[in-house]
Amino acid sequence: MRVPVLFTAMIAGMCFWACQSDSTSNNQMPPVMTRETPPPLATSAEPRLPMSGAGSFESLVADYESKDRVIWQKPGMVISMLGDLTGKTVADIGAGTGYFTFRMVPLATHVIGVDIDPRFISFMDSVKVRLPAEYRSRFESRLAQPDDPGLNPEEADAVIIVNTYGYIENRVKYLQTLRSGIKPGGDLLIIDFKKNNLPVGPDNDFKVSVSQVEKELHSGGFEVARIDNESLDYQYIILAKKSAQQGE
Numbered sequence: 001m002r003v004p005v006l007f008t009a010m011i012a013g014m015c016f017w018a019c020q021s022d023s024t025s026n027n028q029m030p031p032v033m034t035r036e037t038p039p040p041l042a043t044s045a046e047p048r049l050p051m052s053g054a055g056s057f058e059s060l061v062a063d064y065e066s067k068d069r070v071i072w073q074k075p076g077m078v079i080s081m082l083g084d085l086t087g088k089t090v091a092d093i094g095a096g097t098g099y100f101t102f103r104m105v106p107l108a109t110h111v112i113g114v115d116i117d118p119r120f121i122s123f124m125d126s127v128k129v130r131l132p133a134e135y136r137s138r139f140e141s142r143l144a145q146p147d148d149p150g151l152n153p154e155e156a157d158a159v160i161i162v163n164t165y166g167y168i169e170n171r172v173k174y175l176q177t178l179r180s181g182i183k184p185g186g187d188l189l190i191i192d193f194k195k196n197n198l199p200v201g202p203d204n205d206f207k208v209s210v211s212q213v214e215k216e217l218h219s220g221g222f223e224v225a226r227i228d229n230e231s232l233d234y235q236y237i238i239l240a241k242k243s244a245q246q247g248e
């Protein structure tokens with residue numbers, strides 16, 4: 001599906017606007033991050049999930065690039081957990097519109113926006129052409145397979161997976177494959193929704209608990225370095241390192 005040029009320009013503009021800063025305001029808006037197949041409606045006793053992103057690609061894009069997202073997602077703070085990215089190659093797995101990818105472009109030497117959906121690859125490429133020349137050459141979109149992020153051996157210094165972990169099937173095997181694309185001792189940052197009864201967000205069944213992610217990381221050949229349940233109201237942040245051992 002082609003994304004209308006005007007719409008793309010609007011979203012790219014929103015991205016650059018949002019890149020300016022992370023708000024720390026307490027006036028938080030609820031996260032949406034709607035899945036393409038919307039979860040079942042809650043019963044009348046429960047809050048209903050927002051349905052604004054269900055359906056079209058354009059509404060998914062608007063959801064992922066919502067300007068309120070910067071308030072609860074705190075992308076600058078999240079990215080800072082990877083430390084100084086100067087001279088580094090970073091891959092964003094399940095990059096979507098490039099919400100995190102394009103925020104890392106000014107900071108790293110090479111940023112790879114990985115996705116399995118060709119529409120998001122086209123979308124990111126349409127944002128790329130609007131980047132300043134010095135940043136354009138740092139960005140690469142990469143169409144991947146659901147079971148393989150398509151990284152070259154030891155290509156990435158760091159990998160980030162945001163709001164995507166639950167979409168991946170056979171995750172231990174996936175992590176083992178991903179591991180080979182990361183340099184020795186490299187970082188893996190996973191951010192996803194807490195498995196609480198949040199008023200909004202994906203269906204609870206779809207979420208992966210912190211303890212489950214920890215277990216899978218260990219089996220996948222990673223050591224958990226830090227778990228942060230506090231910095232984001234709705235999400236956990238897990239920083240892991242590629243371990244010397246391959247996992248199980």
Ligand SMILES: C[S@@+](CC[C@H](N)C(=O)[O-])C[C@H]1O[C@@H](n2cnc3c(N)ncnc32)[C@H](O)[C@@H]1O
Pocket residue numbers: 033034064093094095096097098099100114115116117120144145146147161162163164167168169
């Ligand atoms: C909810 S979106 C998150 C997008 C982006 N990370 C963000 O936070 O705005 C999930 C993304 O993961 C992609 N995805 C789903 N399964 C994937 C897989 N196995 N490998 C890579 N990307 C995947 C989808 O196409 C979609 O773009």
